[in-house]
Amino acid sequence: MQFPFRPGMVLIDLDGTLVDSVPDLTFCVDEMMARLGRPPRGEPAVRQWVGNGVERLVVRALTGQLDGEPDAADFERALPIFLELYAENTATRSVLYPGVREGLDLLRARGYRLGCVTNKAGRFTEPLLKAVGIRDTFELVVSGDALPEKKPSPLPLLHAAKHFGVEPTAALMLGDSVSDVRAARAAGFGIICVSYGYNHGDDIRTAEPDAVIDALTELDDLLADPRG
């Protein structure tokens, strides 16, 4: 990808890119574990487990592993507890990362069309975006349960490209994890990642996105200003 890039639209991931949601997710994981009579997992572990949707997070909490399979009855019991807790704690402790508001203002000022593409379920995505005051920034929000497949499938990205009438090669994804990189590559999008998010404990540079930034304000140099 050549910089400065001038995308026809920019799709932005939610957890780990716009919002640090791990404090709320950790509270809910640990409270769920307590109600199940099990020990808490703690924030460093939960930070590694976010990014593949709420069901995977509950599975990971139960097994204590990134790729484990829990007992089916345990999962059936745990999931509704987690969903109830997270509905009440979607945005209690979650905040925008530094530079996000300024970065979004910069993209809007340049006239870029913006969409949010997350693996978070829709019932949590909308309230969270509203609570942190950025819902109106996005013309389109594609949540993790809106389509038959979530990231790393290219499906949500291609759905958004169609919605905006933009060719995938003229589109940009902005994310924090290997799922964002894989989805973008499979869709034919450009991909820029933030260094500060959740990538299952690995440096996102190992996934080889087109660029890595430490704050959204760095898009100032990477994206063209169509105003000249």
Ligand SMILES: O=C(O)COP(=O)(O)O
């Ligand atoms: O795992 C989730 O629920 C959300 O993850 P994402 O916003 O980074 O796609």
Ligand SMILES: [Mg+2]
């Ligand atoms: Mg993310």
